[in-house]
Amino acid sequence: MRRPTLEAVAARAGVSRATVSRVVNGSASVNPEIRAAVLRAVDELGYVPNSAARSLVTQRTDAVGLVVSEPPSRVFSDDPFFSVVVRAVSQELESADKQVVLMLASSPAGQARVERYVAGGHVDGVILLSLHGSDPLPAALARTGLPVVSHGRPASTDRLPYGDCDNVGGARAAVRHLLERGRRRVATIAGPPDMTAGTDRLAGYREVLSAADRRSLAALGDFTRESGAAAMRRLLEDDPDLDAVFAATDLMAIGALQTLRRTGRRVPDDVAVVGFDDIEAARFTDPPLTTVRQPIAEVARAIVRMLLAQDPAHRQEPVILPTELVVRESS
Amino acid sequence: MRRPTLEAVAARAGVSRATVSRVVNGSASVNPEIRAAVLRAVDELGYVPNSAARSLVTQRTDAVGLVVSEPPSRVFSDDPFFSVVVRAVSQELESADKQVVLMLASSPAGQARVERYVAGGHVDGVILLSLHGSDPLPAALARTGLPVVSHGRPASTDRLPYGDCDNVGGARAAVRHLLERGRRRVATIAGPPDMTAGTDRLAGYREVLSAADRRSLAALGDFTRESGAAAMRRLLEDDPDLDAVFAATDLMAIGALQTLRRTGRRVPDDVAVVGFDDIEAARFTDPPLTTVRQPIAEVARAIVRMLLAQDPAHRQEPVILPTELVVRESS
DNA sequence: CTGAAAGCGCTTACAG
DNA sequence: CTGAAAGCGCTTACAG
Structure with missing residues (x-):
């Protein structure tokens, strides 16, 4: 049950691989009739592009890592913080057609795995969440040259772009x-x-x-x-x-x-x-x-935008969002 | 800041790419001195294999998807179920040197994303969690030909291997x-x-x-x-x-x-x-x-083993683990 | 034990 | 607008 390749689609539609690639990637300059024939072949064969092959040539993965420096019992707990961040980050990233890859890294072994994963080219950028003072990830990930941002001000003095509330x-x-x-x-x-x-x-x-x-x-x-x-x-x-x-x-x-x-x-x-x-x-x-x-979701959306906009040319200033006192009956 | 390739390591160590590949992948038959030279070059250059290139030729990713059919607010809640499963699955998978990719898919859009991700060759297999009766994923993923298992008996009659408690x-x-x-x-x-x-x-x-x-x-x-x-x-x-x-x-x-x-x-x-x-x-x-x-973690570990052992030759029987009544003061 | 070479499945200048 | 061809970074028979 091997999945069909571009080649197979091209053969079926009677065109070259280049043309199939153009149709699949939405290039404008394709004859409407040919496009229709290609789309039909894609459909009939159930073709889905192989991401590894695509990444290899484009040098992109269209995936972003969301790395949480906490153990599962803390992330999956009654603390709604993580749920809010994950939801906001996912929405923002999905609307930019990026895949979110959630990873927990609360131990040296976990951090090493994340570092290898990122260095291995699985993602185009990383969002760090719940960073602790001693976390080696900011420095390790900086070495990969990929864009990295943090939700919450990092403790270390690395100049890592971040968003936080005041x-x-x-x-x-x-x-x-x-x-x-x-x-x-x-x-x-x-x-x-x-x-x-x-x-x-x-x-x-x-x-x-x-x-x-x-x-x-x-x-x-x-x-x-x-x-x-x-x-x-x-x-x-x-x-x-x-x-x-x-x-x-x-x-x-x-x-x-x-x-x-x-x-x-x-x-x-x-x-x-x-x-x-x-x-x-x-x-x-x-x-x-x-x-x-505290505007947790807003900070999350802001750092996703920072990540996607990251231009190595100029350093990014942190985004600090205001908080608001809500007075109820306990005071 | 482009990452070094096999080629660069080979040049530095004065050997062929094939040899570097063998050393990196732990092949036995490499002269110890040459191996040492290669490892030194790997270290000096900070070489990490490009996963996309490797996947393309090996047709494997060494990653497994853990797909949860629930929204973030449910997954990240005071219900410890998800935390226990995620932890057990991660441990079992990591000890087999696999990467866990956690994905939530509670909407048609989310399910479509997961399907594309899996069909795109990002993972070697999928674990389904918290399946609901109408979930289209079992059928959709079956079409990819990849191994799929479920934590919990699936409602549909698809013959999807699964583990559950009694x-x-x-x-x-x-x-x-x-x-x-x-x-x-x-x-x-x-x-x-x-x-x-x-x-x-x-x-x-x-x-x-x-x-x-x-x-x-x-x-x-x-x-x-x-x-x-x-x-x-x-x-x-x-x-x-x-x-x-x-x-x-x-x-x-x-x-x-x-x-x-x-x-x-x-x-x-x-x-x-x-x-x-x-x-x-x-x-x-x-x-x-x-x-x-209920032995949630044991079921999780069992289905991971089912997934890794999956041999298309014979159908896999479900694993059903016993429960135990624990009598305390509320009854 | 080691290397030259083919090939994994794509994209993208470059011609035409 | 379309195709032939190169090349992304690896692994792995195949020779030697």
Whole structure:
């Protein structure tokens, strides 16, 4: 059951391979009758161009890699972040007639596989997602000479084009809001220290507090709900009188709400809570969550466009999209 | 920044392209000194074989497609099913030195893209996951002549090799258990009617009840927690006196627990609940969930082996793995 | 053990 | 507008 080749189509239609190629690739200059005959032969034979042969001559694959530096259990989890990015990236890429190849690379072995895959010419470009500080991929992929962009500011100083939201600004807005509402002891549940989304939001928090001459109180989480619940417990041990907490993600804020409820605190009466992301679930928590809305999908679409437009001639400036504070009942 | 070719490596090492190819592909019969010289050249140049060129001649890609017939929001959700399958399939495939290409295809457009991708020769075989009754992919992919297997029994009658757990038997065990505990009015929350995991579990439920001369009471869900909560509400409206429910997935059982709690029912005192899957969360519900353990990862590994071993000479028998009832406090 | 040569299935200047 | 021909970067019988 070997698949038919250009040659077979050409023979059937009684034309040369060059002509079949032109028809298949939509070249304008083909006699309408000949085109019709070729299309008929394509149809009858069920011809689909062999991508390997095409790539070999065009030096393109029309595929783009979306590489996520997280393990499956994190990517396929209740965190809607990945779903939103994958969906937005896919739509944008498909409308440009590119195939998306999703790869997870959270271990050195996985990273090596991705590097070989990319170096082997399987894709025309790469989108990096959820980069951690120590990730060797940006440097490794840069060596392939292919265009690479990152969703989220990379921790390393490589000048990798990227898109992100204004993490520092969003965190500032959240903390200012809490201070304006009269909160005096504002803690934070920070994200992983090896990710800029974690460190930038922590920086924004610290900045506003120190400008207001207040002390910081931080516990670390890993962006998951469970880690948020645990961090909240530690914060309450450190300072049982805290009256507000800013969590670096909604999921961690939801975990914090759980802990607060279990320790008998009322929200927002005793402790105000603000999250970050504005995931769908933020509207359905009890009470509904005040949060910093982050345009994840817009950033995704922007970096796809950066990737497709990449012109080695001039360096690409990062795209930073604004966030927006959404005030609900938890603060 | 064009990547180096075999030619360049050969020139640098002072040998023919054939020899470089042999070294790169690990052929035994190469003089150790020459091999060393070639490897040095490969290293110095950072040579990685061009996959398109290699595929063109070998007619292999060493890649396998994992095609999931669900939208991103479902695949990237709190349902651990996909994470478990992706992880198991990846491990098994990687240990056979194959690349996994994950593709979602939940719309006609997506299915068409997958079909073209596979027909274009990008993969050596395909694993189908979460097939729905009307899915055109099995038939379309069969036409490519490539090996195809399914995780889960396909609804259509195509003789597609597949692996699954014993859905009917698992459901039977769950319902028998409820009857043995003295439950008299056993309802069920069934899965989607266009998926065999839904219909087979419903069939097992019905079988046991009618053998015991009891009436069935079913409400449909779509495997998600939300749908389980809603289905439970409908069941209670239909029969406020039911004293047990078998849900076709743990997530739906968890949704049912919510509804039961909200309507003031005690579990298991008033209503016993049994799920299906034994996901991690089943141990942490309140009360811990009795459920039918399903070997999702084992099935995944089995079908990968079926795919890799596929010999067109003889039809492959399905692999059906047993389930196991895990009794906890909800029943 | 090694090399010269054919060929995988396409695209694309180049002629006509 | 169409075709003959070169060539993309590999692998693999076939000689030697």
